[in-house]
Structure formats: C-alpha cells, structure tokens
Amino acid sequence: MIKSAIQFVVFLVFCQWACAQMPYTNPESVGLNGDYINTQVDSIMQLAIKEQAFPGAQLLVAKQGQIIFHEAYGYHTYDSINKVSLNDIYDLASVTKIVGPLPALMKLYEEGKLDLDAPFNNYWNAWKHKKTKKHITLRELLAHQSGMQPYIVFLSRVVKNGKLKKRFIKTEASKRFSNQIYEGIYVKNRFKNKVFRNINRSKVSNDKTYKYSGLASLIYPEIIENITGENYTDYLQKQFYKPLGCETLGYLPKTKNFKNTIVPTENDSVFRKTLTHGWVHDENAALLGGISGNAGLFGTATDLAKYMQMLTNFGTFNGNTIFKPATVREFTKIQYPENNNRRGLGFDKPLIGNDTLNITKAYPAPQVSPESFGHSGFTGTFIWADPKAELVFIFLSNRVYPSRSHRNIYNLNIRPKLQQVFYNATLTN
Template sequence: MCSQLAQAQLQYDTPESVGLNSEYIQKKVDSIMQSGIKQHAFPGAQLLVAKQGKIIFHQAYGYHTYDSIQKVALDDIYDLASVTKVVGPLPALMKLYEQGKLNLDVPFSTYWKSWKHKKDKKDITLRELLAHQSGLQPYIVFLSDVLKNGKPKHRFIHSHPSKRFSLEAYKDIYVKNRFQRKMFRIIKRSKVSDKKVYNYSGLASLIYPKLIENITGEDYRTYLQNNFYKPLGCETLGYLPSLKSFKNAIVPTEYDSIFRKHLTKGWVHDENAALLGGVSGNAGLFGTALDLAKYMQMLLQKGVYDGHQFFKPATVEEFTRIQYPENDNRRGLGFDKPLIGNDTLSLKEAYPAPEVSPSSFGHSGFTGTFIWADPENDMVFIFLSNRVYPTRTHTNIYNLNIRPSLQQVFYQATIKN
C-alpha cells in the first residue's frame, strides 16, 4: 500500500478506473437487490464498494418500509447491530493493547476483578473472549428480568427519568442505572462450557465499554469519538442518534411487540443494548455506509487514513488474523473471517463470497448489516439493510445469499481484454 494512498481520503470514481466493468456490475447488483426486495428480504438496502482507495459503487435501493413512502437515500443512518462489536469497543481494545495496557494472554480477570474468584472464568483470556473460544454461552435474554407477564417491573423500569433511572431504552422507558451491575452479576454467574471450541458469544461485549472506561478514565463514547470517529471524519457514527440533530433520515428496524410496543426507529434494536441505555459493546452503534467505509479503509491501510496513524500495522495484523485454526475456529480477534477452506466452497456454502482472500475480515449484524475488507484485493464492501422490518422472522437475506452474491459480483467484474 503506497503511503500516498494512506494519506488520502476515499474518493468517488468509476469501476473502470480500477479495471472493473460498470455495466456488468450495475446489471448484476440491480438484479440481486430487486429480487431481494421483491421476496421481502428487506424493504430497501444500500451498497458501497471501494477498491484501491476509490468508491466505485454506492447506490441505494427500495424504501425504508414496504409501504414505499420514503426512498432509501445514500446518507441514511442504519442500526448497525453486531457490527458495533468491531467498530465500537474493538478499536479501543486494539489501542489499549498497543499501548501495553491490555495483555491478550493473561487472565481477563486481571482487568475484570469480579471474575477473579469464579473458578470457570478466572483463567479465561481476552484472546479467547475476542476469538469466541472462551466457552461463554452465546446470549442471555436480560429482558426476562425486567418483564413480568409482559409488563415492565417498576423496580427496573420507570416512565419518567430520575437520578436513579436515567438510562433511556426508548421514549418514556427509563432503566434503573444499577441494572448494568445486575447484568454483570448474571454474566459472572453464567455457565461456561468445559470445551474450548468456537462458540459465538456476545456476553463479553456487554462488559467491554465499562472495562474501557476503567482503564482510560474516560467516558466510553467520548473516547471513541476523540480517538477514532472524529479524526476519521465519521460524522454520523456513534450511539443514540435520536438524541442528535442529524438531518439524515434514520432507517427503522423492527416493530417491537414485546417491550417497547412501537416501531423501533432511532433507538437500538437489540434488547440487551437497550437495557444499557442504548450504549453497549454488543450493539447500539448507528452510522452511514460512508462512515463505515472510512473505518474499514483505515484498517485495510494497516491503521493509517487521511494522514492519521490510528494503529501500528502489527496491531491490525494481529487482530485480523485467524487465532485458533487448529480448532477449526475461523475468527480473528473480534473480527469475523472467511470460513476455513472458503475458496473451495460453492456460493451457497461459502461465507462470505468464495473469492475473498483468507486475509480478509469484517462482521455482520442481526438487523441486516455487513462490512468486509479484503487487503489482498484492496477492497472494502459495505452492505446496509433493515431486514428485520417489520419483524425478525424475515430471513430471506440468508436464504437468497444476498450479501455473498453481491460481494461476488465485484470479484467477477474484471474487464476482459
């Protein structure tokens, strides 16, 4: 990667400028997107692809909802769901690792003291947690602790804010500030599997923001803004967008019939993140495709973007490499990776597209989001949708292989001489 590119910002250009056929791309992408909308994989979506530091494709399709009222715009803000894990706490953990304030291979309980006396957790390392190799269970539904017969328990949920109830989960829903401690206690008491095998778990991500605050002495959101989002020029990336005065439209997610009794828009879809007031390490970030592209381009460029060095190349390489291949665990540290042997699989079996390089990395989100960077092919791929609208039962985004199919287009679009 030339240093000149690392100094530059992403610029818009044509597919032809990087040796790709725009007519082929347009035809294929239009077909996949229109099929997705027609078969209710999502009401609308957008796609941004950058190659060699140039944004060669950025288009929006469909509408915010199936009533076809508001068209998807290129600067719409999306609920990023689990993409939060690698764009929120992860860069902070990478920075603290680089500064020698976190060691990946000492027990996590060195930094998270409450695990020190838990026999099944005291020796788990941060490396194991980030690579989903720790044995922690995948998920805990904390909503079941605040609801009784479908109604919120008054000791945890109030309809008006106060000193003790300042965590806003939604309009007129305020969670007790100390509920976070209850979550941490429940995680501490949760069972850990004896087997050290790959098992995706979001539990540690609920802890990371507090850990980051403990180590840095700074507010988690402020730390992210000052160290990453502002210097990257990410104008919308952050938590709690409904409390900010963005002119950009925010795309709705799911109609929540259980907790909030409304269409969730501008408030985090994930219930666990909502119970933390919308600020969590597992979900809660919102942003535009362009903001995500800047972040992923920085990682693609080994930690440098627009004249700023965010990480040393060795840090990016460590976090984006497979950690436990001997255990058939494809994961990096925080980052998702292609399936092992992905290039030998068909499009239907592969994750993501079979053509991505083994060095590529990214993450997906439950709401229908997906970000991926491929250093060997110098490509960034950002797909945003609200596939959970109006309910999460809509799974055609997976059944139709929408995201791998779209990704594959840009590997197969090389201009034939």
Template sequence: MRNYLFILFGLFCLIAVAQKGEEKHLLLPVGSSLQKASLATYELDSIAIYSKTDSIITNGIKKEAFPGAQILVAKEGNIIFHNAYGFHTYDSIQPVALDDVYDLASVTKILGPLPAIMKLVEEGKLNLDVPFSTYWKPWKRKKDKATITLREILAHQAGLEPYIVFLSKTLKNNGRFKKRFIRRTPNKRFSNKAFDGIYVKNRFHRKMYRMINRSDVSSEKKYKYSGLSFLIFPELITQLTGTPYAEYMQENFYKPLGMKTFGFLPSTKNFSNNIVPTELDTIYRHTLTQGWVHDENASLLGGISGNAGLFGTAQDLAIIMQMYVQGGLFNGKRYLQENTVKEFTRVQYPENDNRRGLGFDKPYLDNDQFTLANAYPAPQVSASSFGHSGFTGTFVWADPEHQLVYIFLSNRVYPTRENRNIYDLNIRPAIQQVFYKAFDNVLQHTP
C-alpha cells in the same frame, strides 16, 4: 531561459501523463482519505455490475428480505460503487438515500470496543494472553472463568454462553415492566433512556454484569460465538482510560477520522439524515423502533454498549473499514499500528476449526473451495479478509489483499426479526461476488 523552458516542458508532460493515467487507473497513496471514482476507472463492466446487482436486490425486495438496501464498494481508497435501493418500509413512502443512518447491530463489536481494545493492547494496558480476570476482577472468584484469556474471549474460543435475554428480568408474566427496573418517566434513579417512555434503572447494568459473571462456561474449548463479553468491554475501557467509553471512541477514532454521523443515540443528536427504522416491536417497545438501538441488551444499557448500539452511514463505515485495510493509517494519521491490525485480523485457532480473528469475523477455512451457496462470505475473498455482520441486516467486509471494502446496509428485521430471507437467498455474499468476478474479468483480459 532554455533551462526554464525545459522545466516547463517537463511539468507539462508530467501533467499530461497524470491526466491520462487518471482516466484509466486512479491510485491513491496509502493513508489518503476516501475519494470517488467510477467503475470505468478500473476498466470494470459497469453495465454488467449494475444489471447483476439490481437483479439480486430487486429479487430480495420482491421476496421481502428487506424493504430497501444500500451498497458501497471501495477499491484502493476509491469509492467506485455506492447505490441505494427500495424504501425504508414496504409502504414505499420514504426512499432509501445514500446518507441514511442505519442501526449497525453487531457490526458495533468491531467498530466500537474493538479499536479501543487494540489501542489499549498497544499501550500495554491490556494483554491478550494473561487471564482476563486480571482486568475484570469479579472473574478471579469464578473457577470456570479465572484463567480465560482475552485472546480466547475475542476469538470466541472461551466457552462463554452465546447470549442472555436480560429483558426477561424486566418483564412481569403479563408483559408489563417491573417498576423496580423500568419506569415510564425519568428521575434521578432512572435516567438511562432506552426509548421514548422507557427509562432503565441507572444500576441495572450491575445486575447484567452479575449475571454474566455467574453464567456457565463450557469445559470444551472450541468455537462458540458469544456476545456477553462485549457488554462488559465498555465498562472496562472506561476504567482503563479514565474516559467514558462513548466519549473515548469519539475523541480517539470517530471524530478525527471524520465520521460525521457515527456514534450512539442518534435520536439525541441534530442530524439532518434520516434514520432507517428496524422492527415493529410487539414485546418491548410495542411500536416501530427507529432512532433507538434494536438490540434489547444494548437498549437496557441506555443504548451505549459494545455488542450493539452504533449507528452510522455507509460513508462513515467506509472510512473506518478503509483505516483497517490500510493497517491503521488513514488520511496521513496513524490510529493503530500495522502489526496490531494484522494480529487481530488473523485466524487465531485454525487447529480447532475456528475461523475467527480477534473480534473480527473471517472467511470459512478453505473458503475458496466452496461454491457461493456454501461459502462465507463470497468464495473469492482473500484469506486475509475480515469483517462482521449485524442482526439488523448489515454487513461490512475488508480485504487488504485486494484492497477492497464492501458494505451492505439494510433493515431486514422490518417488520419482524423472524424474516430470514436475506440469509436464505444469500444476498450479501452474492453481491460481493459480483465485484470479485468483475475484477477477475479485467485481469483475464489484460494483456
């Protein structure tokens, strides 16, 4: 009986200690799923954080950097800040909600083809250091591309052209569609829906591939951002896995991770979530773009691509970015090997003044030496951190050293892509820096 009482007393003490610890600092075991916690959990000054963040966002909306935005910050797997601001458009009718779905633009690159490529490297189906032409056969016949490696391509060190405007091949001089490429109604040869009333020829992707295959390559090996290879990665992934790219990503990553709204072509799904609009397109769609990918190249591929096309909520993004922070582990399941994540997220060619990882963006080299105005992203992110930005106004960043995930979602291209105030005002790094400074203040005042 005495032993039994002793055990009960011990359990009572453990519970009391755990509850007391929760009030001060909630820590989740590595591999656990995302939880919610307050700023006070980490002894952060919530009044200062909300005040500074609100000020930056309010100024952004006032200067029309975007009509609305959303911020999510997670620390050690705990969502400590998730707030929405403004409206979908400047008419102030539809307020931004925490479960809104956004067009992620180029963030697709690190959350679409890249995890698949990482997995295929682990499985020995891809090698980073053999010629990419080993897998993409047309490049074998191209003298300037035959020896380029996948490592060089992913680090933007291959000298590939930055971008090709494939849309120009589909338009006449008067701006109307060439019927051999695009039709207003679908049929067997035109079943790739790019938008309401826009159907792309099923074989148009082959024309795109041919143009990429024939594109120029710079003889100088230095950092030069290019999204061209990300247009062909989905086809390569399909060939190597025997499963269509979008289906492969759902089966191997998004669905098991619990990413409920994440994927391509949200307008074809029955989500109750609102989809934030992007641009009032005056060239291609001639109306407001909403629920269909903004990027024209991805659109001409039927909305499923590797350079753009993914849509999702901040919560979904937090899940997969947390998986990266935890070295490929999430909620007890391993999706990628830790060494693979480390290899892809390290700087590949620092000797060439190239900050990039493999697919992932990285901070400027010696970023901590710069002021906020000149740094990328925030000056206090660690050298091991990584992420990517999107043309539509999205931004995701993960910092394993600080166990931080930062997500900024907006539709800065509304009503036009010519609006660059989000960059001129340095909004995304400024908010990111607010949180790093807040954690610094806690450390400075800790005995």
C-alpha cells in the same frame, strides 16, 4: 443505477460532499466492468426486495481507496413512502462489536495496557474467584474460544406476563432512571450491575472450541473506561471517529439532531410495543441505556467505509495513523485454526477452505482472500475488508422490518452474492 449525465453529476456532487476523504471514481479506472456491476447488483437487489428479504438497502464498495459504487434501493418500509437515501443512518447491530469496543481494545493492547494472553480477571476483578472463568484470556474471549455461553436474554428480567416491571422500568426520567431507551421508557441506572452479575455467574463450557458468545462485549465498555479513565463514547470519538472524519458514527443518534434520516428496524410487540425507530433494536443494549459493546452503534455507509478503509490500509487513513500495522495484522488473523475456529480477535473471517465452496455454502463470498475480515449485524448489516484485493464492502439494510422472522436475506444468500459480483467484475465480463 446511474442512468443519465444529470444523475451522474448529482451522484458525483454527493460523493464529493459525503466522501471527501474517499474520492469517487468509476469501476473502469480500477479495472472493473461498471456495466456488469450495475446489472448484477440491480438484479440481486430487486429480487431481494421482491422476496421481502428487506424493504430497502444500500451498497457501498471501495477499491484501492476510492469509492467505485454507492447505490440505494427500495424504501425504509414496505409502504413505499420513504426511499432509501445514500446518507441514511442505520442501526448497525453486532457490527458495533468491531467498530465500537474493538478499536479501543486494539489501541490499549498497542499501548501495553492490555495483555491478550493474561487472565481476563486482571481487568475484570469479579472473575478472580470464579473457578470456570479465572483462567479465561482476552484472546480467547475475542476469538470466541472461551466456552462462554452465547447469550443471556436480559429482557426476561424486566418483563413479566407481558408487562414491564416498575422496579426496573419507568415512563418518566428521574435521578435513578436517567437512561432513556425509547420514547417514554427509562431503565434503572443500576440495571447494568444486574447484567454484570448475571454474566459473572453464567456457565462456561469445558469444551474450549469455537462457540460464538456476545456476553463479554457487554463488559468491554466498562473495562475501557476503567483503563483509560475516560468516558467510553468520548474516547471512541476522540481516538477514532473524529480523526477518521466519521460524522454520524456513534451511539444514541436520536439525541444528536442529525439531518440524516434514521432507518427504522422492527415492529416490537414485546418490549416497546411500537416501531423501533431511532433507538437501538437489540434489547440487551437497550437495557444498558443504548450504549453497549454488543450493539448500539448507528452510522452511515460512508462513515463505515472510512473506518474499514483505515483497517485495509493497516492502520492509516488520510495521513492519520490510528494503529501500527502489526496491531491490525494481529487482530485480523485467524487465532485458533487448529480448532477449526475461523475467527480473528473480534473480527469475523472467511470459513476455513472458503475458496473451495460454492456460493450457497461459502461465507462470505467464495473469492474473498483469507486475509479478509469483517462482521455482520442482526438488523441486516454487513461490513467486510479485503486488504489483498484492496476492496471494502459495506451493505446496510433493515431486514428485521417488520419482524426479525424475515430471513430471506440469508435464505437467498444476498450479501455473499453481492460481494461476489465485485470479484467477478473484471473488464472481460
């Protein structure tokens, strides 16, 4: 909470530096009650930290294209040594899905290089002769309507009796083991072929109803490279992150010498046998060398705010046109409401009938509009945009520290409660 004029000036200077493309203003200028917001958010955050939902977190909220709230709470770990800072870099986990491969797929769709309703095997030849997969479309995959199984634990392929298999993992880099996934851990370059084979052979349900599956996300970067003829990460930087002014958003942050502090995630007792810090937490993404469509992106709250503000603006940001409005509308609308499937294309959406539910049952906050969209991440991240309310909500935490068994972020409904504050915060409160 900003408690003095000096703190306000420091905060304003930071915002002008870090958020140059998204100006800072106070909540009152957009019709919201700043005192109410500060009191409510502070109370929710302090309870969350006390109950060990996470050791620390930060929240950024923009309204009408202006940042009205950006505060940090707590510490990186429960030893209370490193305070959370506003420019900290976080492991975004599954938020990667809508900030990494999805904008590339949207652009290729817009350019007529991808057909949402054509068989996916047009772009992934291995499925052409798979009886259960040859008719699956990209639309079905992105809306989690394909019947694909939710997940495959590829870590089980490289760990036996608690030890890493030397045929897949080495402690030193070489020509065949150049993909570093942690300090002193390198995965075989061709391990991704094993990943793809397992996905190709995976079971598909005949029941074409909503079932969340992250498997296709592991394939998307390869498809994007095949269609564009460009390196996946280079394509993302050129087409999206640089035009938006996103300075930290990307993969493998440990290799980029950022001055920002990277927030640690979990004490890994199975794979890395140490605190996961600076390298992707998700094991499947790690085994793909840290670059994947399901996880692997890192970034700051301000970078994510720019990306989500662009989508809130239906494809434009600070004079740059990233997408046509029709593209954003197509991908952010519910695809299969008749099957009670709330999902858009890649984007998560509010529960159908969300506005009729109380805060304990709703997802996300009850008052978000049906037009809103976003995604959550396993590490404790959550980003959401509401074009109708002109509201962007960015929440970053490392709730998996010290262990993923810490689930009070869910049990206490922390993120929906925080989000709801900004819908309740009219000047009459």
